[in-house]
Every structure is written in C-alpha cells, then in structure tokens.
Amino acid sequence: MTDFSTEYFTMNETQAVEYAKEKLDYFHSDAELTCKEIGDGNLNYVFRIVDQKNKDSIILKQAGPVARISDEFKVSPDRNRIESDILKIQYDYVPEYTPKTYQYDPVMNCFAMEDLSEYEIMRSALIKHQTFPQFAEHITTFMAKTLLLTSDVAMNHKDKKALVKSFINPELCEITEDLVYTEPFYNCERNEVFPATRSFIETEIWGDKQLQLETAKLKFEFMTNAQSLIHGDLHTGSVFIKQDSTKVIDPEFAFYGPAGYDIGNVVANLIFAYANGQATITDAEEREQFTNYIITTIRDVIDLFKEKFKKLWQETDKEFVANYDGFQTYYLNSILQDTAAVVGLELTRRIIGLAKVADITSIEQEEARKTAEINCLTVAKQFILNRETFKTGDNFVFQVKKAFD
Ligand code: SR1
Ligand code: MG
Numbered sequence: 525m526t527d528f529s530t531e532y533f534t535m536n537e538t539q540a541v542e543y544a545k546e547k548l549d550y551f552h553s554d555a556e557l558t559c560k561e562i563g564d565g566n567l568n569y570v571f572r573i574v575d576q577k578n579k580d581s582i583i584l585k586q587a588g589p590v591a592r593i594s595d596e597f598k599v600s601p602d603r604n605r606i607e608s609d610i611l612k613i614q615y616d617y618v619p620e621y622t623p624k625t626y627q628y629d630p631v632m633n634c635f636a637m638e639d640l641s642e643y644e645i646m647r648s649a650l651i652k653h654q655t656f657p658q659f660a661e662h663i664t665t666f667m668a669k670t671l672l673l674t675s676d677v678a679m680n681h682k683d684k685k686a687l688v689k690s691f692i693n694p695e696l697c698e699i700t701e702d703l704v705y706t707e708p709f710y711n712c713e714r715n716e717v718f719p720a721t722r723s724f725i726e727t728e729i730w731g732d733k734q735l736q737l738e739t740a741k742l743k744f745e746f747m748t749n750a751q752s753l754i755h756g757d758l759h760t761g762s763v764f765i766k767q768d769s770t771k772v773i774d775p776e777f778a779f780y781g782p783a784g785y786d787i788g789n790v791v792a793n794l795i796f797a798y799a800n801g802q803a804t805i806t807d808a809e810e811r812e813q814f815t816n817y818i819i820t821t822i823r824d825v826i827d828l829f830k831e832k833f834k835k836l837w838q839e840t841d842k843e844f845v846a847n848y849d850g851f852q853t854y855y856l857n858s859i860l861q862d863t864a865a866v867v868g869l870e871l872t873r874r875i876i877g878l879a880k881v882a883d884i885t886s887i888e889q890e891e892a893r894k895t896a897e898i899n900c901l902t903v904a905k906q907f908i909l910n911r912e913t914f915k916t917g918d919n920f921v922f923q924v925k926k927a928f929d
Contacts, residue, residue: 528632532601534588535632537561540571543584548627548636550582551575564645565761565774566593566879568604572639581641582626586634587776591699593879596714599695601633606693607776608635613753614670614775621666623764623771640771643764650760650797651883653805655817660824662770663763663790668832671783674753677855678840688750693779696756697747700777704869705743708876709736715876720894721901725876729901738908742865749862750780758786759870759881760793784859787829788866794822795871795903795924796883799896802928803887822924823917826863830856830916857915864914868907871900903927 526542535543537559544550544557551557555575563570563585569592571584587604591597608628615622626636646656676684707714711730729735755762756777764771798818805811837852845851874881875897884900887893906923907914914920 528629530631532631532633534569535571535586535634537571540573540584540586543632543634544573544582547629547632548582548584550626550636551580552578554578555580563592567591567599567776572641581639583623583637583639584634585637586632597699599699603693603696603776604628604633604635605630606691606696606778607774609690610753610755610775610778611637613674614666614755614772617669617673618666621662621770621772623773640764640773643766643769643771645761646763646765646770647760647793647797647882649765651800651886653801653810653814655814656765656767656770657817658768659763659765659770660821660828663772664825664828664832666770666772667758667783667786667790667829668836671752671754671786671859672833672836672840674780675751675783677837677842677846681843687753688780691753691779693756693777696777697779697781700756701743701747703877703879704873705739705746707878708869708873709739714878716878716880717876718893718897720890721875721897724898724901728905729872729876732905735905735908738865738911739869742869742908745782745862745865746785749782752780752783753778754781754783754786756781756785758789760790760797761881782859782862782866784862784864785866787825787859787863789870790825791822791863791920792867792870792874793881793883794818794825795867795900796874796881798822798924798928799900800883800887802899803889803892803896819921819925823921826860826917826920830860833859860915861911864907864911864920867920868904868909868911871904871907875900875904899928 526539528543528547541557541559556577557573557575559571559573561569562572569586569588573584574581587601589601591599608625611625624638628635672678717725755775762774764773798815801814805814884896887896903923
C-alpha cells in the first residue's frame with residue numbers, strides 16, 4: 525500500500541486511484557475507479573478519476589516540483605495551497621463561475637475539484653471558431669466582483685493585509701516578471717522567435733528604447749501595486765466554457781497585484797482568437813462573423829466591466845476616502861490604463877517568449893503566421909505606449925481593427 529501521509533511525491537495514474545480510495549471522501553464504497561492524466565497546461569498534473577459503476581467523477585490536481593513546460597522553472601508545490609485557497613474565495617464571491625473544490629492535501633500538494641468534462645477549454649473552442657455570446661457577461665461579473673471586493677476599497681484593511689500575506693506567491697510571480705515583463709523586450713536566449721518575424725522584432729521591439737522604458741515602469745507597477753487578489757493568469761486556456769456557462773480555473777498565479785492584469789489577459793487572448801480567425805478562416809462570410817463576434821466581445825468585456833464595477837462600487841460599504849468626488853473615476857481609469865498595458869504585454873510575450881499560444885502556433889502557412897504575429901505586435905505597442913488613452917470598449921476595438929484590417 526502506498527503511503528500518502530508522510531512524504532510528497534508526484535503520483536502516476538495508478539497511485540491517483542489509490543489516493544482517491546484512501547484519502548478522498550467522495551466515491552461510493554463499491555466504486556470501480558479508473559484514471560487518466562489529462563493535464564495539458566505548462567505546470568501541473570491533472571487526474572480525472574471516474575467511478576465506472578456509479579458514474580461519478582472528480583478531478584485531482586497535483587503540483588509537481590518543476591514546471592512541465594521546462595525543468596528550468598523550479599516552482600514550489602505550495603502553489604497548490606494558493607490555488608485551492610483562492611478557488612474557495614472566488615467560489616464565495618462568484619459560485620456560478622468557479623469550480624467547487626473538495627479536499628486540499630498539504631503533504632501530497634494536491635486538491636480535488638469538480639469535474640468539468642462537459643465543458644471545453646475556451647482557447648480550443650475559439651480555435652475551432654466556436655462563439656460564446658454570454659462569455660463577456662459572465663467574465664465581467666467574475667472580474668468586477670473578485671477584483672473590487674478583495675481590494676482596500678471594499679475590505680477591512682487588516683483583513684486585506686492578512687490576505688496579501690497568505691497569497692505571497694514569489695516563485696510564480698517571478699515567472700510572470702521574467703516571461704511577461706522582461707524577456708520579450710530584449711534578445712534573451714530563452715525567447716522563441718518565429719524566424720519569419722525576427723527582423724520585425726529586432727527593429728520594432730528590441731530596438732525600441734521608449735518601449736523598453738515603459739515596460740520597466742509596468743514591471744514595477746506589477747511588483748508593487750497590491751491592489752486586488754488577482755487570478756494572475758486569466759487567459760482563454762484558464763476558462764472552461766459551454767454555451768450557457770463559464771468556469772474560471774487554474775488561479776495558481778494568484779497574488780495581490782494590479783486588477784488590470786486579469787482584464788488585460790482576457791482581452792489579449794481574445795485578440796489572439798481574432799488573429800487566428802483572420803488568418804485561417806477561408807470563407808469570407810464565416811470569417812466576418814467570427815471576427816465580429818470577437819470584436820463585440822472585447823468591447824463588451826471593457827464596457828460591461830466598467831458598468832458592473834461602478835454599480836458594485838455604489839452598493840459596497842467602502843473605505844471612507846473612496847467616497848470623495850472623483851475618486852471612483854480616478855481609480856477605474858487607472859485600472860483601464862493597466863488593462864491596456866497588459867493587453868500589450870501579453871500579446872508581445874506570447875509571440876516572442878517561451879510560452880506560446882496555440883491560436884498563433886497552429887497557423888500553418890508561414891506568411892499568414894508572420895502577418896498575424898506582426899499585427900499582434902503592432903497593436904501591442906499601441907496598447908503599451910498609449911495606455912492612458914484607453915477608456916472605453918470602442919477605444920480598445922478601434923486599435924485592434926486598425927492593426928488587423
Ligand atoms: C513556466 S509557466 C509558463 C506560462 O504558463 C502559465 O500558464 C503562465 O501563463 C506562464 O507564464
Ligand atoms: Mg494555467
């Protein structure tokens with residue numbers, strides 16, 4: 525019998541079944557369990573355990589000692605506690621958009637959660653050019669609530685500081701500081717540049733001193749602005765979706781950071797879907813329909829977020845000085861400015877850096893991929909350099925259409 529109570533080790537499928545029988549208070553006593561490791565992310569092991577007899581199932585997520593994408597990233601398995609804890613907090617605020625978690629195990633660095641097999645990863649669905657008209661509505665409720673209600677605007681400051689302490693996440697923050705804010709903006713050997721795009725990158729990104737300076741300012745903003753308990757990696761690969769429902773998963777990068785980091789990630793990854801649609805859909809009408817859907821969704825993500833954020837602000841019992849005239853406008857504008865900057869940073873790092881997105885890498889024709897990459901980088905620069913000018917959904921989509929059309 526395997527000992528799961530003394531020393532941490534990474535499990536295989538057989539051991540995950542044993543673990544479920546011994547440790548999880550979930551399945552019937554007569555369960556006939558099978559297991560498949562289904563993780564396709566960059567970091568963790570994800571076991572889907574099914575009781576073939578009673579048709580129950582559960583997900584067991586375990587953090588390994590190094591990232592799956594590369595052994596270079598040594599990441600403490602304690603991130604599993606952070607993920608399990610933030611999922612509980614998010615479930616309290618937005619249960620409709622958060623998977624339910626069951627048991628966290630600090631020895632094996634794993635937790636159990638609701639099986640969402642009837643959902644699909646949003647990035648994969650968007651690459652097939654499926655559309656989800658309710659996504660903007662869902663994700664903006666998720667973001668308005670989690671980002672405002674965990675901030676100093678809405679929380680008791682001592683309680684908030686205790687959360688800041690508990691969600692100190694230095695190793696995963698370091699990954700973001702390096703991969704998002706630093707490496708893409710110089711000729712770092714860890715970058716993975718698509719050869720056809722290299723000369724554009726050398727001139728327009730690595731050769732642009734003003735751009736480098738702005739990214740330095742933004743990196744310090746990311747490292748020092750403990751504004752909200754953010755998801756920290758809210759791209760379309762962190763969203764499980766079906767037509768009438770959205771669930772946000774994988775918040776292991778969570779920490780107290782700038783609220784705009786989450787919104788910017790959502791928007792940037794919608795732009796990757798736009799780039800993919802434009803590059804790969806051959807039928808003009810179909811292409812128009814899909815890209816219009818993405819444009820509408822980007823506009824709605826910004827405008828609905830603003831609307832819901834303002835409404836929640838009115839309804840919330842706030843920090844005294846947050847009630848002063850003009851403070852809400854100042855605060856929301858600074859979130860939108862950070863959002864625009866992060867759109868640009870995320871677009872750049874997924875094109876130049878080590879962690880790519882399938883929306884772009886799955887574009888097979890060299891010329892089409894080069895065009896998609898250059899369009900993403902062109903609009904990225906606008907978002908970073910002119911970040912203070914982005915205040916409405918229309919401001920965001922105007923720049924996207926200008927760069928791509
Ligand atoms: C080493 S981890 C690389 C990337 O995968 C995660 O999903 C984050 O986006 C991270 O930057
Ligand atoms: Mg992830």
